[in-house]
Ligand SMILES: NC(=O)c1ccc[n+]([C@@H]2O[C@H](COP(=O)([O-])OP(=O)(O)OC[C@H]3O[C@@H](n4cnc5c(N)ncnc54)[C@H](O)[C@@H]3O)[C@@H](O)[C@H]2O)c1
């Protein structure tokens with residue numbers, strides 16, 4: 089039987105800076121190479137808030153935001169072979185086609201196959217599957233998980249173990265994988281290394297888990313909100329530092345604390361001044377700083393070139409360098425095997441309709457991750 093258009097509740101972002109609004113959206117059936125997914129749960133990431141704020145150059149409205157989901161395949165389009173109805177999946181904002189120059193390089197997870205249309209809020213054929221009374225609504229990051237039903241290209245789905253609780257492993261769709269992957273893939277932290285993590289939201293705390301699993305010797309957690317320190321310590325931070333408690337730049341404080349600087353630092357905030365601090369707290373000769381945070385449109389980073397001449401390295405990481413289809417299912421297995429926990433991150437659970445509350449909690453520093461359950 090061919091799939092029909094279905095009605096779906098969704099929280100729609102009509103314009104930048106406006107609260108999301110509950111709507112009933114028409115979700116068209118998946119076209120060739122596409123899959124319609126029933127979302128079970130979705131995390132709320134700072135990147136959603138960033139796009140909603142209007143600071144994101146790629147932010148297009150009206151759109152259905154959300155990119156940290158877990159769901160079940162509801163129907164498949166023509167030619168889809170890698171997933172079937174009933175499979176459990178995690179949507180990927182970084183797809184993996186396996187055939188583009190980027191995928192074939194073996195050097196990056198940044199598949200470019202559908203980059204152009206995804207950036208425009210459209211499916212690969214240049215159209216949207218979402219509409220309200222015939223008016224088209226844009227997709228977001230190729231995922232749009234703030235909707236009961238969504239449509240994704242087949243190459244944007246990681247098929248995962250059906251036993252994994254989607255209400256928890258949805259966090260592997262962005263935050264947790266991003267932080268852990270940046271530590272293990274992008275930086276390759278080794279036993280005994282000294283690590284500094286700037287910003288203790290979902291991303292930074294996941295970087296701490298990654299550093300702890302890599303057996304880093306010292307893990308310095310930095311945030312201006314000290315309520316984050318307890319969890320940071322629980323996850324493995326050895327030192328917690330609030331830059332506001334010092335009357336000198338935080339990089340100087342860390343260089344002094346570590347006899348010359350850290351082996352690796354991670355910027356998990358999206359603040360260009362902090363990115364500089366993160367670079368400059370690295371050890372001369374070998375220290376590497378990884379930028380994970382997303383800065384506002386038009387902002388630039390700066391440092392004295394001598395910082396790099398003398399051996400510090402500046403890098404960046406998207407989705408932790410993880411190739412979604414071939415590597416993400418393994419993260420789910422590692423979670424299932426008890427290698428790391430996700431419930432520590434989930435400070436709040438609520439229904440989809442309450443997503444604006446979830447943004448408020450995030451902006452007030454009261455949540456790590458809120459997970460929205462579609463059936464709540
Ligand atoms: N590169 C990627 O693939 C990727 C993926 C997901 C998120 N991100 C980005 O990562 C960043 C963090 O996301 P999140 O969901 O963890 O956000 P979050 O809002 O939950 O956490 C940010 C933390 O930074 C702290 N902070 C703010 N200003 C600070 C300062 N000046 N010094 C120290 N700490 C400060 C806040 O108190 C908070 O604890 C965002 O910019 C987000 O867009 C990047």
Ligand SMILES: [Zn+2]
Nearest residue numbers: 133135262263
């Ligand atoms: Zn995210």
Ligand SMILES: [Zn+2]
Nearest residue numbers: 185188191199
């Ligand atoms: Zn590709």
